[in-house]
Amino acid sequence: MLHILFFFLAFVSSSSNAMVNDFCVADLKLSDSPAGYPCVPPAMVTADDFVFSGLGVAGNTTSIINAAVTPAFVAQFPAVNGLGLSLARLDLAKGGVIPIHTHPAASEILLVVHGCITAGFISSSANTVYVKTLKKGDIMIFPQGLLHFQVNSGADGALGFVSFNSPNPGLQITDFALFANNLSSQLVEQTTFLDDATVKRLKAILGGTG
Amino acid sequence: MLHILFFFLAFVSSSSNAMVNDFCVADLKLSDSPAGYPCVPPAMVTADDFVFSGLGVAGNTTSIINAAVTPAFVAQFPAVNGLGLSLARLDLAKGGVIPIHTHPAASEILLVVHGCITAGFISSSANTVYVKTLKKGDIMIFPQGLLHFQVNSGADGALGFVSFNSPNPGLQITDFALFANNLSSQLVEQTTFLDDATVKRLKAILGGTG
Amino acid sequence: MLHILFFFLAFVSSSSNAMVNDFCVADLKLSDSPAGYPCVPPAMVTADDFVFSGLGVAGNTTSIINAAVTPAFVAQFPAVNGLGLSLARLDLAKGGVIPIHTHPAASEILLVVHGCITAGFISSSANTVYVKTLKKGDIMIFPQGLLHFQVNSGADGALGFVSFNSPNPGLQITDFALFANNLSSQLVEQTTFLDDATVKRLKAILGGTG
Amino acid sequence: MLHILFFFLAFVSSSSNAMVNDFCVADLKLSDSPAGYPCVPPAMVTADDFVFSGLGVAGNTTSIINAAVTPAFVAQFPAVNGLGLSLARLDLAKGGVIPIHTHPAASEILLVVHGCITAGFISSSANTVYVKTLKKGDIMIFPQGLLHFQVNSGADGALGFVSFNSPNPGLQITDFALFANNLSSQLVEQTTFLDDATVKRLKAILGGTG
Amino acid sequence: MLHILFFFLAFVSSSSNAMVNDFCVADLKLSDSPAGYPCVPPAMVTADDFVFSGLGVAGNTTSIINAAVTPAFVAQFPAVNGLGLSLARLDLAKGGVIPIHTHPAASEILLVVHGCITAGFISSSANTVYVKTLKKGDIMIFPQGLLHFQVNSGADGALGFVSFNSPNPGLQITDFALFANNLSSQLVEQTTFLDDATVKRLKAILGGTG
C-alpha cells in the first residue's frame, strides 16, 4: 500500500512547481505582464481566493445614468488571472442607462436576472444595428470590441450580470473617452463633427477640460 | 455632403467580405473545424440570432440527481461561435447534485442567483481540495479542466448560471464516462481500483454495458 | 544522386497536403470561419497572389473629411488570410481627418511617409489621452480596441501607412456607428447624452434615419 | 570585410534584448505567470540547458499500479518553458496500469517503444469509448482534457513515451483527486454515487481522510 | 432510474453538435483553413482513427543523407488536426545526417531511442550555437523556427522520434529551399554569398534549375 504513496508523493514533489499552472491567483503587488500578473505561491492560496462576494451587493445607482457597473475583474477578483474569464454586475434603476461603450479585449454575454433591458450593438464598417428588448432569463451576446449599450426599458429597476472572456476586459465609455479628460475641444470637434457648444457642455458635465 | 457618403459606401463595399469578422454565427449544417463552424452569411443574420431565451426556463430536475443543466453552447446558441464565450443554467432541486465532472476546454465561473450551493474543485497532481458554500450573489471560479462539483446545500431549490470561456466547453461527468457506455468492466476496475460489484451496480444504474 | 531525389520526392508527396499551411490564400467564395477563410488549393497559388498594388494609388480625398482610407485587408488582399497581418493607406489632404474610431480586433502602427500628422488615442476606464504630432519617419502605436484618430496638422497633404496584427482588423468610426444607420435617435440620445438637434443634424449629414 | 561585421554587430547589439525570445529557459526561483516562468538571462544559458537525461532511466514500478510516470515538464526541464511542448516516460511492469486520468491543459500522443499497451479515452457528453491495443511503434492521440488510461496488456514490461503540447500539462488521476486528500466522504459519495464502504476503502488505500 | 437516463440522453442530444469539439479528425478532401481541416462527422470516427502505425517501420535510408524522416503530421495522421501536436520518426544509418532545416510553425523535442546523435541549433540574431551529443534516452528541445540539424555520431545506426507542438509543423531543409527548385542561380548567389560553381554543383545534385 505504501509503494503507491511513495511513488505518487515522489511524483508530486518532483513536479510541484508545475502545479501552480492549474491556476495563477494574481499577485497584484508585482508588475503586470501581457499575459497577466505573476502568481501568488500556490501554498498561500486558499478556497477563499476562488470566491468573490462583491457582486451580491447592488451598486449605487444614484448618478445621472441611474445605473452602476460592479466589476469582478482581476483587480477585484485576482483568481481570474490567467483563466480567461470575468464577470460584472449591472444595476439599472428606473430610467437607468449603461452609456454606449466598448470592451477593447473581450466579448460579452448579458444575462437578465430581473426586469426588462433594451440592449444593442453596432457592427463595424457596415454600421448595422442589432437591438433587442430582453426579459428575465434572456441572454444576449456582444461581439468583441464593438460599440454597445444597455437601457432599462421596464417600469422598475433591472438587474443583469455580464460575462467576459477576459480576466480584464477593459471598459471604454465613449462619452468619458471624449469628454471626461483634457483632450482639446478642437480635436474632439475635428474628429467627431460635434459643434463647440456641445463639446463644451459635455466636458462640463463629465469633468473634462481643454 | 454626398462625398463622404460615396467615400464610405465605397469603403464599406470594398471590404464588405471582411465585415463578417465582427461575428460568425455558426452554420451548424456545415462541417465544424478546429476553430468552430463556418459563418452564416452576415446578410442573413438578424438581431434575433444574438439573443437566446432558453435559459429563462427551469430545467427538469426530476432525475436521480435532482438537478438539470441547460446549456447555451454553440449547438443551442450559434451566435457564440468564434466569440470565446458561452453560458449554462443550473437548476438544483432540494438535494440536487451536479456530479463531479470536468470541462475539457474551458474555465467556469458559477454565479448563485438563488439558494445555497456547496461547490468545489480539486487541483491536479497536488490533489488539493478547494470547497466553499456559496450564497446568493457569490461567484466562484473553477480552473480549466479540473474536476469540480456543485451540491445544493440549502433547504430549498437553488439556481445558478455558469459562464465558460469557450463557445463549446464540453462536459465530461466522471460517472457517465466510466459507467454509461460499453467500456469493459475489467478495464474500469483496472484503471479505477473499484471492485466488480460497484462497477456492475453503477453500469446498471447509468445504462452501461460490458 | 537519384536516391536523395527519390527520398525527398517521396517525402514531399507524402506530406503534400500539409504544405498548404505555409500560407492559406483566402477563397473568398467560400464561407468565412472564426479563423478566416478556407484556402485556395496551393497548386493554384502564384507569386502574384502575395503582392498587392492597390496601396500605390492615392485614395480619393474629396469628401468632408478630406481624407481616404485604402485597405489591404483579407477582402482586398486574400494572401493575408491566416497570417495575422494587414496594411492600409491613409491619404490626408490639407485639413484631412480620420475621425475617431476603433479597430475591434487589432493593434495598429502608423508610419508617416509624408507630411505632418497629429494622432492620439484614449485609454479605457482611466480615459487618459495620449496625443503626439508626428513628422515623416515617425511611427506611433495604437493599442487594440481603443478610440484613436489622425488629423493632418501640416500645411500640405500627408501620407501614412498603418499596419495591423490581423488580416481583418475591422474599422468602427464612432460617428458612423451612431449616425449613419437606423439606430433610433432616442436610443442615441439616451446612450450618448447628445441633444436631439445634434443627433438629427449628424444623422442628416451621415445618412442615418430614425 | 569589416563593414559587414560592424553593421551586424551594431544590428545585433541594438536588438540584443530581443534575442531572449528565441527561447525562455525558466527561472524557477521567480514567480510563475499565466504564460510561464520568467526567463533566465540568455547569457547564462548553455547547450546543457536544452538537454534532459532523466527520461533515460526507468521509473520505479514497485507500486500497486506496477507503473511509473517520469515527467520532463517545466519543473524538471526548464528549457521547455514557453515553447509549448513537453515529454514524459511511462514504465509499465507486467500488469502495470496508468489509472484513468486527465491532463487539464494539453493533448497527448503516446509512442509505444517496447511491449504491448491497451489504451483508451472517453469523449465528453457522448461518453463514447475509443480503445485500442498498441504494439511497438504505434502512436495514439488523446485529445485535450479527456479521461484516458494505459494498461500493459503484454506478457512482459512495456515502455512508452508521451508528448504534450504544453510545457506543463498537469496530471489529474481521478482516484487521487477523489480519495487521496481530505475531500469529505459525504461529498465524494454525493457526487460520484459510490457507497460509503467503497469511498472509505479507497481513502484508506490512497491516503485520504475525511 | 430512467429519469436520469432521459435527462442525460436529452442533454447529450441537445448539444450533440458540440461533441465534435472533443476532437476534429481532418477531412482531407475538404479545403484546409488557417486553423486546420474541417472535421469528419464524429459519428463516422472510430478508435482506428486515433492510432497510426506508420512510425513502426524504418524509413529508407539509402540516400546520400543516409537518413529518412517519416512524418505523422495531419496529412498522414488526420486525428492530430486541431489538437496541436504531431510526431515524426528519424532513421539515421551510419553517417546519416538530417541536413540543417527549420520548422516554420513549431518547436521540436528529439528523443533518442537508439544510438548516438549529435544535434544542435543556432539562435537568431546572436547566432549562438547550441550543440550536444545525445545518447539513448536523452531528449533535446529545438525552439520554434530556428535552424537545427541532427547527425549520427555513433558507430551504428540511430533511431529517434521528434515531437512537434503543431499538427503540421512544416519542414524547410535549407539546401532544398536554395538548390532543389528554379530559384535563379543569380539570386541564390546574391543572397547567400556562395559562388556560381558551388550553386551550380548543388543545383545539379538536388535537382534544381536556373
Add this chain to the structure above:
Amino acid sequence: MLHILFFFLAFVSSSSNAMVNDFCVADLKLSDSPAGYPCVPPAMVTADDFVFSGLGVAGNTTSIINAAVTPAFVAQFPAVNGLGLSLARLDLAKGGVIPIHTHPAASEILLVVHGCITAGFISSSANTVYVKTLKKGDIMIFPQGLLHFQVNSGADGALGFVSFNSPNPGLQITDFALFANNLSSQLVEQTTFLDDATVKRLKAILGGTG
C-alpha cells in the same frame, strides 16, 4: 452632476490596476517572459512612449551587403510589448541585398516606399519559389518562418518598411547562422553539402571560427 463623477471615479479607482491592460510598455530592466516583458507602471507612461523616431533616419549601408536593417522591435520601441506588432526600416543602396533569412516568430509585409525591390520566399517541403519585382507602393507578404530575401533591382537606392505580427519577430540570416559563429566547419559541411573551402571562405568573411 457630481453623482456621475463620483460614480465613475469610484469605478475607475476600483479597477485601476486593470487599466494597465490597455497596453504594457516593456520594462526592459526586468526579466523577459514567454509573453513579453513586465509592464512599466501606467502612471509612468507618457505619449512619448508610444512614438518612435528611429525609423526616420537612413541606416548605414556601407557594408558588403550595401543595405541596412533598422528595427523598431520591443528592444528599441518598448511600447510594442504585448501588442503583437512591430516595424523595421530597410535601406538598400544600389546593389543592396538583404540576404536570405527567416523570422522565427512572425509573418512580414514589405512596403516599398522608394525604388525597385525584387523579393521572394520559398515554401517549406514543396520548395516552391515565389519571386516578384516590386515598385513604389507595392506590398508583398512573407509567411511566418519561411526563407525570404530582398534585393535592390533598381538603378538607384531603395527604401522599404516591413511590418511583423510580433513585437519581437527575430531575424535569422542563414549565412550568419552558418558562418558567423563557432559552429565547426565539419558540422556545417555535413549538414549543408558545402565543401570545406567554401565554408572556410565564408567563415573568414563573416567572422566565424572552427
